[in-house]
Amino acid sequence: MTTSNPQQTSAYHTLDLEGVRTFIASLPSIAGRLGGTPEDWHVREVSDGNLNMVFLAEGPQGGICLKQALPHVRVDPTWKMPLDRTFFEASWLRAIFPHVPDLTTECLHFDAEQFILIVPSLSGHTVMRTALMAGQYHPAVAAQVGDFVARSTFATSLLAEPFERVMDRRICFARNQTLTRITVDLILIDPYHDHPRNHWADPQLTPIVAALRNSPSVLARIDSLRLHFLSAPQALLHGDLHTGSIMTNGTDTRIIDGEFATYGPIGFDAGLFVGNLILSFFATPDRAGQAAHLDMIQTFWTSFTKCFLDLWQNREWAEDRSTLYYATTDKSTQNFEKSLFIQNIFQDMLGFCATEIIRRLVGYAHIADFSVLTDQPTRTTRQKAALLFAKDCLEQKKPLKSLADFLELLYQNLSTP
Template sequence: MPLDTPPGYYSFNEDSVCAFLDSLPDIRTRLGGKPADWRVVEVGDGNLNLVFLIDGPEGSVCLKQALPYVRAAGESWPLPLDRAFFEQAYYRAVASSVEGLTPRFYHYEPALYAIVMEKLSPHIILRRGLIEGRRYPKVAADVGDYAARAIFATSDLGATIEEKAEWSSVFARNTSLLRITAEVVFTDPLGNSPRNRWTSPALDDLAREFRADSALKTTVADWGWRFLTEGQALIHGDLHTGSVMVTETDTRVMDPEFAILGPIGFDVGAFLANLVMNFFAQPGHATAADDRREQADWVLDQVPVFWNAFATRFRSLWETKARGDAYPPAMFGAGDAAALDAARTKFLDRVFADAVAYAGVKTIRRILGFAHNADFETIADPAKRAPLETKSIRLARQFLLEPASFRTAEDIVAAARAV
């Protein structure tokens, strides 16, 4: 390969994937038959990795392999392969807490930085479904439940000092993807990075306006500082509608290679932001037969569904599963119930406030930065796309500069509808 890679590493193609899986007895049995009987398709359409779907006579699997560069940018942007290690480490850390809400994990091959996991079928990526105008009755509550379970279990409320120290020692080494987040989410979009792009020329003036907004830039920098320094829990790090696969009855969260010890509100805010952006994008996908107004309203209504599911589950776990060294159960008795309940409310209010700010940051980066959302990008006509992006990014600025306006999830809904 043209880039430096460790001894023994090679990137898979459809033939070498079969040879590799044939060397794994459990996977060979799961697929059934022989390699000649297997059907292999490479479907990776994200920014980073190769993704193969393999179907055999008896079953199927998915194989995901890290490439030594950012796939969306090509070999001009080298990237260490170890993100696959951190992805499988995250799955192992949260597996017992989120059973049924992530793909089943089967095998990790360290020399090839490859993960073999459950192939999800007939699932599709949530973002694609929402763009197509589909509705998933369970998804917002399921993702909220997932986030609460994974975050609580790896926080100082649900884990011991020793457990959290172990995760810290592992995930502190995920520096390559941490740097990508720090740069493409917080630094680049309001700077002059050559990686930035937007709907030009329609948004040229808006981009200049945002880059000249000192109050906005210092606020985003403050949240970037907090992102780098607040290790509240093991977070997914990239929890958006493109990292969720769904059917009408099943939800699975995937792609946690950006996992770090970080602020709880970052994951929550990322998902909130993506729901709101999809709401704003819906008119751009309207047809003569469907103006998408009802779909947009449904998507926006999922904002409080998601937040309430997260907050309810997190509070319930705190009440029944607390075993960590923060707010230790041994410290509190029956007479402390009211004060402890108030502390839980205060904590969740703080998480919500953090989430609103991070939602603002994530929205700005998706409109003025390097990696954009398909919600807007698949609107082919720039004249339709730019006004919708403008509405979304102006609400994002409100999230960041008018935090007192957003005390509840319903405040987000009202502000989005007002825009």
């Protein structure tokens, strides 16, 4: 049995390229997937994220991706960290894969001593953030991400399953505290205080940061979002659904890197994705590109809600009605309940979207999107506009009741000097 709080044991050692080859060779099903003999395999390190070692191994017949946790943050060895994050990623994959086999990768193997996770490699796929920065906009991808959020969250929620199964899964993921602490600190606390992890190069952003920290309604909203994130275990979340966690070739799209998986409000996953689209929107030089972003946001939300409501509709006819959300059989009441449920997700999405925009500009972990704006004054203007948009989302001086209100506010902030 996998331990619940795995610690580094004497058996654990960090693999190098040859170690990866030897490790794979010891697993017949994985070796068989590559084909040939170990000498035929091409193994290379492709570590890119902040936390883990990642290797690709290719053989004559196929390829795999091997991920190993380190006892520290990969990019900062002084930041010690337990190894269990690949355990949670493997558990997340096993929980959601049956519901989204076309939108993520299968967990082929998990080693509980070495904290190694193996999944099929993706060939010909690009990181979505990279594609966006290159001006490649695929509305289909936004629709697929909407489907992904709908199917993975619905399936793991009380709407789909008896509460006992939901609680068992909550028990598992409530142990993912190290990475949940990172989310809470980096997204929902640090940017609203002085903290050494925060940084931004452009002094013109400083007054806006001060305005955020001096706005009672911003801070009240942040408080309520933080409490909500930690006390509304609606569904199993990806937990870090930015455009760097999405691989696509324009047709086939896979959501990866679920190590931040936790039970929380569905609007958190939706908000992080939309927040990253909005960062990309503000970093996009041309009008056509900007319009494409708004299309993607619209497509994502439409796809998410349609898929989620379809699943709910079909669930009504399942046999074990007692596990189902509602007792009422009155259609108009059911529809009212459903629209209220979706509206709550929408409001959560707006809030978490704003926190993601802010933390990516003035917190610890920035994103590359704005580097495409090589003109510094333009970049500054756009980053300021993005921060002010986030502030508006949090304050909602004019209530944002629909996606149309939200998109209108986006355009307003883009054009405000």
